[in-house]
Amino acid sequence: MAPFHRTFAALGLLITLTSGAALADTYRHIDDLAKDIERKAREIEREARHYRHTPEYRHLVEDSRDMRKLADHLHDVAHDHGSVDHMDSDLHQLDAKFHHLESVFDRVEQGAAYGHGHVHGETSHVKQLLNSIEDSIHHLQEDLHALQAPVVHQRPIVISRPPISAPPQFNRWNDHGAHYGNHGGANYGAGRGITIGGGSSRFTIRW
Secondary structure, three states: OOHHHHHHHHHHHHHHHHHHHHHHHHHHHHHHHHHHHHHHHHHHHHHHHHHOEOOOHHHHHHHHHHHHHHHHHHHHHHHOOOOHHHHHHHHHHHHHHHHHHHHHHHHHHHHHHOOOOEOOOOOHHHHHHHHHHHHHHHHHHHHHHHHHOOHHHOOOOOOOOOOOOOOOOOEEEOOOOOEEEOOOOOEEOOOOEEEEOOHHHOEEEEO
């Protein structure tokens, strides 16, 4: 294989390996984020005990559990480098479940302030968990967008060969008025003949 083609092939292999590594890193990041959401959703399930004397208590527990299961499923798909469309569908469901659960917590807090049920203890940790989950969902959306981005947006790499310069030619005139090169090549006289060779081995054909 010529050096040019070997260089081009090596560069293509490097680009392929780099793209594969970036893809693996993105899947790993999605996996980590999904596991983090799963863990925090489990914490919210436990924190729901503060709302056990509100009408929406069972609702909060069930929605927290559903969110945990969705995050767990997304984690499984990402861990196995599964379908991007599948993960995108899971994330849409997870995002919708999160926003629904967040609205239920807000409704419960507002209702308790007006005497509709009673909230026990400090619940600021629940709000912190919800904010953290929302941030993780936004990061997941960015990761999936990166996986869905078409490859055609990448700028093509163009490799050109360096120009090949011809060696300088030095012309001399022979005794018969025809010129010849000193590199052993064939040179034409100015309409008088052709001289082949150089030095003592040269000869001229006239016409």
